Amino acid sequence: MKILLINGSPNKEGCVNRALEEIVDTLKKNDVEAEILWLGKKAMQDCIDCMKCVENGKCIYDDLVNQTADRMDEFDGMIIGSPVYYGGPNGRLTSFLDRLMFSIDGSKIEGKLAASVVSCRRGGASGAFERLNQYFLMTNMHIVSSQYWNQIHGFTPEDVEKDIEGLQTMRTLGENFAYLLKAQKAASELGIEKPEHEEIMLTHFIR
Template identity: 55%
Template sequence: MKVLLINGSPHKEGCTFTALTEIKDQLEKEGIGSEIFWIGNKPVRGCIACGKCGTLERCAFDDDVANEIVDKILESDGLIIGSPVYYAGPNGALCAILDRVFYSASSKFTFKPGASVVSCRRGGSTASFDRLNKYFTISNMPIVASKYWNMVHGNSPEEVKQDLEGLHTMRTLARNMAWLLKSIEGKNLPEQEEKVFTNFIR
């Protein structure tokens, strides 16, 4: 079993990475494989609502990491998305990518457990956490909880390492993710009705 951890920060080994590493190390202790995938710091596209993914089942644009992330999620059993907090929301570049990842392929992510993790200096963490969790709750992906909302505080990796409660929250999240993955392995998944799709005007 494998969990994909997305580092949605422009810093390859910053605070978000430090939180994800705590999760990765604990997953390893639980016998679960994992990979931290960094989104990088090159320009990324936002969704242009062209709708081509409806037939392609992937984003029409292949010039950034969006489709690579789709492939990596499909190969994984669980997903953890990490982001720094920017103006009380997740990193805009990460959201631009995730909009395209989920819009094009989320129907294939059904019942993969997901969790999000945010890293901030001081404030805006719960709003960012809520925003990221929205990707899971519209995609039939069970959300894995911890003992607190999944956040670490600090402006540098060294400060994050001093956030002992934050790190404890990360390890608990990893244990809970491992437990859920092992619990549902080989189990029948709920039957799904055909999607009912209405706009409010009709």
């Protein structure tokens, strides 16, 4: 069992990373492997709605998005972390996720576990948290809960150390993630099959 954690902050060793590390430590204590992917500081191409990924099976911009999509079979779940910018997640991460989640083969992620984590100084965390969860709610992934919204507070990683409830929330998330991963594995071993979904029918409010 292995989880991919995505650090969308421009600061590799910042508050978001500190929150993700708390989750990683908990996962490892439960015999779950974990890998943190940092998106870096460079600009991230956003989705241009060219629909070429539908034709080609991958995004036309051959960067970290395609590299990550190619590896998704390795992972049993995903946790994404973002700082809060004006009450929402940051642009680099949303550009990455817009392209990843739209272009990826749905069979690589549907039925897998997912969660989001946000970091803020004071406010806007719940809005950013809900925005990130939409990626999972629209792709047949299963969102893992914790004891509170998955948010951490502070300007620096040193500040985060003082957010004892926030760090506990991260540990609880890790515990719940590990438990549900094991439950999925046990269900598979018992022959309980994943649901088969109907072909998606796209409509709008005119027809």
